[in-house]
Amino acid sequence: MNIKQNFEAITTKIEEAAKKAGVSPSSIKLLAVTKTHPVSVLDEAIAAGLTCIAENKVQELTTKIPQLTNKPEEIHFIGHLQSNKINKLLSVKPDLIHSIDKISTLKKLNTKLEEMGLNQDILIQVNTSNEDSKSGINPNEFMDFIEQAKQFKCIKIKGLMTIGALTTDEEKIRNCFKLLKQLQLKAIEKYTDIDFGILSMGMSHDFEIAIEEGANMLRVGSLLFGNRFYA
C-alpha cells in the first residue's frame, strides 16, 4: 500500500473526469477518508499532500487529531452526528460537517455554537438513493429543510452531500448524483443569500461519475488506503 502512488493515480483520474465534465480539476477537492486507520496512516497521508482529512465517528476523530504529527489543513466530519456528541465534535473545530439531516440536531448545534461564540459550516445530507439504511433527508423535504435551517444564526449552509446508491448499476448511481445537482440548482435559485456551492458526492467506486455530474468535493477512503478492517 503506497499512499503517495494511490494519491497520484486518483489525481490523474480526477483530471480526466474533470476534463470530460468541462471543469477545472483545481475546483475539485479530494478528502482523505481515514476512518478505521491508525494515526500513522493519517500522518503519512498528510505528508503525501492529502491535507483534508475526513472521519465518520466523533470519538475516533477526536482521539486521533491531537496525536497527529502533521496537522491537517482541514478536518471534515462525514458521519451521522448524534446530538450527545456535538460538544465533543466541536472541540476539534471541524471545518465542515457534511451530514446534517435533522433540524433538532441543528438546533442543539446552534445553541452550543452561540455559547462558544462560533459559527459552523455544514452541508445538508440528502438520501438520493431511497435506501432505508441511508441517512439523509428525503429529497421532497429539501426545500422545507432549508427554510427551517436558515433560521439558525451560527449555522452556515455551504452545500449538499449524498452517498450514491450501493449498486453496480452505473445509471442508478448517476441518477443519485443528478438529483443532488438538481436540488442544488433549485436551492440556488430560491435562496440567493445562501451559498450552496459545495456538492460533496463520490467515493472510491463512483467518484468519476460524481465529477461528471458536478461534484466538487470527493470523499475517498479505500482507494487511497486499502480495505478497512473493523475491530
Ligand SMILES: *Cc1c(COP(=O)(O)O)cnc(C)c1O
Ligand atoms: C467511508 C465513507 C466514505 C469513503 O468510502 P470509500 O468507498 O472507502 O471511498 C465516503 N463517505 C462516507 C460518508 C463514508 O462513511
